[in-house]
Amino acid sequence: MALSHEEETPSHPCRSIVVMDDVFCIFIGTLVNVADLRHYYGLPRQATEATVVVEAYKVLRDRAPYPPDQVVKDLQGKFAFVIFDSRTSSLFAARDRDGSVEFQWGIASDGSLVCSNDPNIIKEACGKSFAPFPPGCIFMSGSGLTSFDHPLHKIRAMAREDDDGNICGVIFHVDLFTRLHSIPRTGSASNWADSVTVEGD
Template sequence: MLAVFEKSVGNPPEGLSLPLKGRQQPSESKSGEEVVDIFQSWRADTTLYKVPNGSSMALSHEDECPLHPRSIVVVDDVFCIFVGMLENTCELRRHYGLSRQATESMVVVEAYKVLRDRAPYPPDQVVRGLKGKFAFVLFDAKSSTLFLARDRDGSVPFHWAMASDGSLICSDDPKIIAEACGKCYTPFPPGCIFMNRSGLISFDHPLNKVRAIAREDEEGNICAVIFQVDLYTRLPQHSAHR
């Protein structure tokens, strides 16, 4: 799977740009549009969705792991790519009033819509209710809201990066994202959610800062970052999801 969001929409966290700064040689990173072209050229069965503001979401079942199936759904201008499986799908269907045919991606869309429209609780509580091995990318085209999440064990491969034009890149395929961004990518942190309007938080520790830690290559250049929860630093009260 691949998701590419134009800079103003994706609003990538500042830490993702560290490998692009101060490099003595040109970055290997491609533009967002070039990344989409690479994915399509490598995956003959690609289903591509052009979403508003120059962004794209794409799905392929090539080399799909049976334990981590991929699915995509579009409901009321909400696009969702889901990778993995939920252990409590039946319970969640009943909770959200969905039919027995509702897939994991449909469940995630409904959970988001309830959060958006009616729920008095924060997004970390919504994701904590998802039991299983998963990662997902959700985009609400009406409000330009981006919502990413990965389970706390990091069971499903899920990477993100910043393209040369500032676009946010997300994929479960390390080969695609390495070709697109060179060394300028990193795993999406397990147990975390990202929303383009509020940033990156841990759903187990929503009041603590998730910090970007730079990694350097043999020449001392920053080649990537790792995001980790800082249990000693609390978020300002006004920005906490409470």
């Protein structure tokens, strides 16, 4: 993960790094509802946006099954972030639905995933194997890329070509015609529905 501090003003830094309980977070941007989120997660007034995001991630991790799209939907503002959880060796990344801040990802020559807000860093590390992180999306280790506005629809990659017709990356789009398998219903309501079906047969 690479973070550039170019064009950042000292009076209001919009990029921050925080480490809490073996969770590393790089946050870029601002959250307009940070005061509400501090209150919701029981954090002090001094808690930064990155701290709030780490706390939201820990709720997602520790209170499973908690839908990740709901966690990110609560974040209002212009942002992108990358979280690495060293305890579980997992990655969690997201970008706001408008793609308001610069955020790129790609594959380095050794096969490593590279994430950065600096296009020069990503080009040097990945050559042509990079693309903008898709707006309105979440990436989680083990489950891949999903849209937080359309969590039940598949994300499709489409090849991006340069002026010479060579493939130089991918662009991701939500396929609204392909639904992902949802989690089966559980609980008394589901059991009642099943019993009605069985009795009717």
